[in-house]
Amino acid sequence: MDLTTIKDPSFLKKLNNEELEVLANSIRKFLIEKLSITGGHLGANLGVVELTLALHKCFNSPTDKLIFDVGHQSYIHKIVTGRANQFESIRQYKGMSGFPKRAESEHDVWESGHSSTSLSAAMGMTIARDLKGENDFIVPIIGDGAFTGGMAFEALNNIGHEQKNIIVILNDNEMSIANNVGALHNALGRMRSADKYNKAKEELDWILKKIPTVGGKLANAVERIKDSMKQLMIPSMFFEEFGFTYYGPVDGHDFHALQENIQYAKKTEGPVLIHIITRKGKGYHPAESDDKDKWHGVGPYKIESGEKISPPNIAPLWSAVVSRTLEKIAETNNKLTVITPAMVLGSKLENFQKNYPDRLFDVGIAEQHATTMAAGVATQGMKPFLAIYSTFLQRAYDQILHDVCRQKLNVVFGIDRAGLVGADGETHQGLFDISFLRSMPNMVLMMPKDENECQHMVYTALVYNEGPIAIRYPRGNALGVTMDESLTTVPIGTWEIIKKGTDAVILTFGTTIRMAIEASEMLANVGVSVRVINARFIKPLDELMLLDIFAGELPILTIEEAILSGGFGSAILEFAETHNYSAKYIKRMGIKDEFIEHGSVELILEQIGLTKQVVIREVQKLLPTKQQRV
Incomplete structure (x- = not known):
């Protein structure tokens, strides 16, 4: 039909x-x-x-x-x-x-x-x-x-x-x-x-019916035997x-x-x-015939062969970068353990599991248990890395706050699928972790600009011993940058200037850095000099750099691929209030108080106004004396 x-x-x-x-x-x-x-x-x-x-x-x-x-x-x-x-x-x-x-x-x-x-x-x-x-x-x-x-x-x-x-x-x-x-x-x-039990029961019933003059006693005994069989089988x-x-x-x-x-x-x-x-x-x-369940969720494929159709991309997946770094660190760090709530495949941990089967623990779909279990591991001087999607981390809010942060335990959270994820829609968009983690005492929260910085952040997190620390990384492929051979630490709470500028400042991190750079280059063509800063630590903020920016009275635009309420931009406003700076020339860009439905990330960004064109417009609004159009 x-x-x-x-x-x-x-x-x-x-x-x-x-x-x-x-x-x-x-x-x-x-x-x-x-x-x-x-x-x-x-x-x-x-x-x-x-x-x-x-x-x-x-x-x-x-x-x-x-x-x-x-x-x-x-x-x-x-x-x-x-x-x-x-x-x-x-x-x-x-x-x-x-x-x-x-x-x-x-x-x-x-x-x-x-x-x-x-x-x-x-x-x-x-x-x-x-x-x-x-x-x-x-x-x-x-x-x-x-x-x-x-x-x-x-x-x-x-x-x-x-x-x-x-x-x-x-x-x-x-x-x-x-x-x-x-x-x-x-x-x-x-x-x-159970079918084996059912067949055995049927055969036993048939045999009993063939025995004459057995009477009720044996029948009752047999019923008890069948009940015991059932409990055993x-x-x-x-x-x-x-x-x-x-x-x-x-x-x-x-x-x-x-x-x-x-x-x-x-x-x-x-x-x-x-x-x-x-x-x-x-x-x-x-x-x-897929015993690895790679057909759980798929992109386009060829029907005849099952071959996946995907655009050529030499850059590794973000989750694969994290997993490979964990493997590299595990060679010399025997305190590292990896925990995941049914995300071995999703977080690309198959190879780590193969090489270190005694140091990876898949607890099933049990995010709360995974978090508190990681806390327990940390109390014994080990270094647990919890690989978990942003959307699933939400389910362990109380365990992060009560069991990890309150006890200031050295748990590392690898927050996969942070930001927009696209086709799975509003239940899976990783937009809320900044807001709920930033409010937790003792938590450190960071996000890399590329895969090279990502590997260094993973290393930083695993040598950090002052409490919990979280690394956000997006879904999909990284940027394809050259990777350093040796791992080094990123100083906690430090930002980096990616592009110098004297008229305004853009503070952003992760996936939106490229957008900020492109917007600043277009603004430079009309005489607007914009400083772009990789605000890679969302908590703690780089207070020395912020004090310098406010001392120079530069307008600030913050950009985040996350919910605005309680987010990174809110942290900048809080800093301004704490240090008695005016918030008049601070503008926040991000996702408003709404759930974001399914669709390609590019179309969603266009719909919600997270584009370089909007960045240009917002910077120009902050600079009323430089209103030339790009």
């Missing part, structure tokens, strides 16, 4: 299993073709085609609430709720989001970019349902990787205690953004062997002890088994968990 003609999921109720199989194949072909052009989260979606169709067939969305945990597996949901004709624009500027979006459709009842939130949201919706006297089904769909998040266990505990009617779908594909780790992952692995008791009725494991690609177990769950009182086994990447060989 033509998927673009689908308006809502009600048509699924009329399809038999054979017709559903045909539809599933059509959806897989559609996704493989469309995402080969736009990129997106292919592997996760190919794995949940049958599951999503079965859920929409058995439930009545949006009256029944389907809540996707980490919504990058919601593409099939978007197709059957009438959005197939928007896939050319998925994750593109002003196009369809790659995650559930309440503004897009009434069927998107929960917006999810970070993991482990669906069970808590489901409990909230269930409370509201019951208070309103309604009887719709609340159905969170959560992956085995997301179950490693502490928030999921908090919700599981509460749901089991309250005994509310919730049907939890556990989508178990043995992976999240990387291979899952931990005791729960191992327990789920044992649960996957299937640790489903884990969920049952939480108060859940457990169904599974269920083949997530078998329509009959899926619908049968969902119907059982709908008739069961209290919380239910259906354990469903799926194959990530199913139906597309390059993705299905």
Whole structure:
């Protein structure tokens, strides 16, 4: 069928299993073709085609609430709720989001970019349902990787205690953004062997029926034996002890088994968990055979071979620069340990893991645990490096403040994906870390202008012993500059003058330095001399340089690819107030009080006014006597 003609999921109720199989194949072909052009989260979606169709067939969305945990597996949901004709624009500027979006459709009842939130949201919706006297089904769909998040266990505990009617779908594909780790992952692995128990039970029942005149005593004894077998072979008791009725494991690609177990769950009182086994990447060989999960999120690719299509770029990825530097330092520094919350692949730590397997710890999707664990490591005189995305660092705010900064522990935070990240949109933009870290006592925060300065900052952080220190670095490729052979320290709290100037000063760092240089060069053509400073330490500020700037009464423009509230520009205004300088000629450029949606970084920068043309205009406003146009 033509998927673009689908308006809502009600048509699924009329399809038999054979017709559903045909539809599933059509959806897989559609996704493989469309995402080969736009990129997106292919592997996760190919794995949940049958599951999503079965859920929409058995439930009545949006009256029944389907809540996707980490919504990058919601593409099939978007197709059957009438959005197939928007896939050319998925994750593109002003196009369809790659995650559930309440503004897009009434069927998107929960917006999810970070993991482990669906069970808590489901409990909230269930409370509201019951208070309103309604009887719709609340159905969170959560992956085995997301179950490693502490928030999921908090919700599981509460749901089991309250005994509310919730049907939890556990989508178990043995992976999240990387291979899952931990005791729960191992327990789920044992649960996957439940079919062996079921077959053994059936065989035992058959044998007993063949024995005449056994009577009730042996039958009761056998029931006890079967219960013991179940506890030995299937640790489903884990969920049952939480108060859940457990169904599974269920083949997530078998329509009959899926619908049968969902119907059982709908008739069961209290919380239910259906354990469903799926194959990530199913139906597309390059993705299905990917044991490193490089098909979790992809750019454009060639359908026939799976070869990725990417522009030639000799510059290394920022995260690779950091990882290689860590490897280099680890050769001589045996105190270095690396911790990451399921980001070995994302933060390019595979080689470090290979070379130093005893010194890299992947804790799964558990950012709070990772942070406090790093604090514990630091108390013992070791030097932990926590590699974490900016957007995920937000989840560990209290642990950074309470466990790391308050105790002034020597934890190094490698903040990957700092700044705009593009296609993943507002849940993943790394725009808030400056604001919340800058307010924390004892924290040092820096960002390099290029990969050479980056390697020196990593080294600086690892020899710094005065408390926590954080390095921000952006997504994507670095600049391709020449790298120094030996590593040296960058003096804490020092800036550098990149371009001299006498009329005004631009203070900026990281990704916006190039923009500032280009703007200053264009201003120089009309007689405006602008000093450009690499304000590489966001905290502490270079107070000596600032005092010199204010003494010369030079207008200041601050630029940051981050939220303005509480950011770097705010720090400059605070410095001016503290030292009784006028803030009249200080102007801040950055991101206003809003969330930034998905799209290419270039288009977003244009939209929010972070361009060299705007820089030129703002500098000229600060210099009313030099209003020549560029």
